Amino acid sequence: MASSFHTLSHLTTKTTPIRFSQINQSPLKNPLIYFPVKSSNFPLRFPAISISKSSLNFTPKSALMAKSEKDYSNVDVLDSEEQVAFELAKFSANLSDYFVNERGAFTVVVSGGSLIKSLRKLVEPPYVDSIDWTKWHVFWVDERVVPKDHPDSNYKLAYDGFLSKVPIPPGNVYAINDSLSAEGAADDYEAGLKQLVKTNILATSPTSGFPKFDVMLLGMGPDGHVASLFPGHPLLKESQRWVTSINDSPKPPPERITFTFPVINSSANIALVVCGSGKAAVVKTALSGDQSSDMLPVQMVSPEGELKWFLDKEAAAML
Numbered sequence: 001m002a003s004s005f006h007t008l009s010h011l012t013t014k015t016t017p018i019r020f021s022q023i024n025q026s027p028l029k030n031p032l033i034y035f036p037v038k039s040s041n042f043p044l045r046f047p048a049i050s051i052s053k054s055s056l057n058f059t060p061k062s063a064l065m066a067k068s069e070k071d072y073s074n075v076d077v078l079d080s081e082e083q084v085a086f087e088l089a090k091f092s093a094n095l096s097d098y099f100v101n102e103r104g105a106f107t108v109v110v111s112g113g114s115l116i117k118s119l120r121k122l123v124e125p126p127y128v129d130s131i132d133w134t135k136w137h138v139f140w141v142d143e144r145v146v147p148k149d150h151p152d153s154n155y156k157l158a159y160d161g162f163l164s165k166v167p168i169p170p171g172n173v174y175a176i177n178d179s180l181s182a183e184g185a186a187d188d189y190e191a192g193l194k195q196l197v198k199t200n201i202l203a204t205s206p207t208s209g210f211p212k213f214d215v216m217l218l219g220m221g222p223d224g225h226v227a228s229l230f231p232g233h234p235l236l237k238e239s240q241r242w243v244t245s246i247n248d249s250p251k252p253p254p255e256r257i258t259f260t261f262p263v264i265n266s267s268a269n270i271a272l273v274v275c276g277s278g279k280a281a282v283v284k285t286a287l288s289g290d291q292s293s294d295m296l297p298v299q300m301v302s303p304e305g306e307l308k309w310f311l312d313k314e315a316a317a318m319l
């Protein structure tokens with residue numbers, strides 16, 4: 001199925017999304033090399049986690065640890081959300097340099113919600129000037145099926161807070177086709193991703209066969225949802241599709257599309273960015289390794305590559 005992306009004609013943009021077929025697909029330097037990059041220099045490290053996911057027939061690396069073996073080495077607790085934003089910018093810029101150098105492109109997946117505000121330091125010096133934005137390819141881990149100028153649109157949120165401020169080529173911004181139904185938009189987005197795999201902009205994981213993005217920058221809801229994958233929802237078990245639709249999202253608006261867990265967990269790098277006291281209890285449950293706790297979607301995030309949590313003090317208060 002041919003894929004399409006809508007042009008946002010009513011906005012004057014530096015980064016207007018266009019149809020997949022219009023993308024300038026220049027050959028990549030080294031399309032097959034994907035290495036997770038270990039970030040460093042984060043101020044505070046905890047000793048770490050063990051999480052049970054056996055109830056979902058899912059065996060994350062952490063589940064292989066002994067129960068008592070806590071390892072919080074991938075959890076960074078920063079003094080404030082401002083510090084989180086600084087560290088997230090440093091993390092993203094380092095990965096950008098690495099992947100642009102290795103393969104001539106950088107595939108970045110963003111969520112909606114509070115994450116976008118935490119990207120604000122990327123659009124300030126030194127990063128705004130030092131990053132090779134022309135090599136960025138931007139995707140959404142989930143999107144609400146609303147027009148792109150609607151207040152609920154994750155595209156609009158990212159455009160207003162981030163994309164409008166950096167010179168990413170318009171053809172490298174992959175928004176949904178908002179003229180389709182949720183199901184149609186999910187099919188269309190998946191077809192678009194498959195097209196990008198064919199042109200080596202997007203790699204696939206040799207292990208899973210699913211697309212392997214260089215980095216996913218994800219938020220988490222107060223109920224532990226990530227992307228539009230909500231607690232107890234059957235979509236948590238989706239194992240075939242790359243992108244799927246949901247018509248009964250418990251958080252409005254109800255109609256959305258979302259990447260599935262096999263795609264999320266094929267990533268080379270994932271940053272989970274969580275701030276505020278309202279999420280402290282879920283952070284504690286997610287990182288506690290409490291075998292008796294009900295499964296939270298965030299506990300199913302277990303990438304092939306690296307997972308790093310960025311927490312402010314408030315979100316980490318119950319650890």
Ligand SMILES: O=C1O[C@H](COP(=O)(O)O)[C@@H](O)[C@H](O)[C@H]1O
Binds near residue numbers: 143225
């Ligand atoms: O509905 C959504 O919510 C989550 C979490 O949002 P936050 O504002 O609590 O950080 C977000 O990650 C997702 O992309 C969005 O569609």
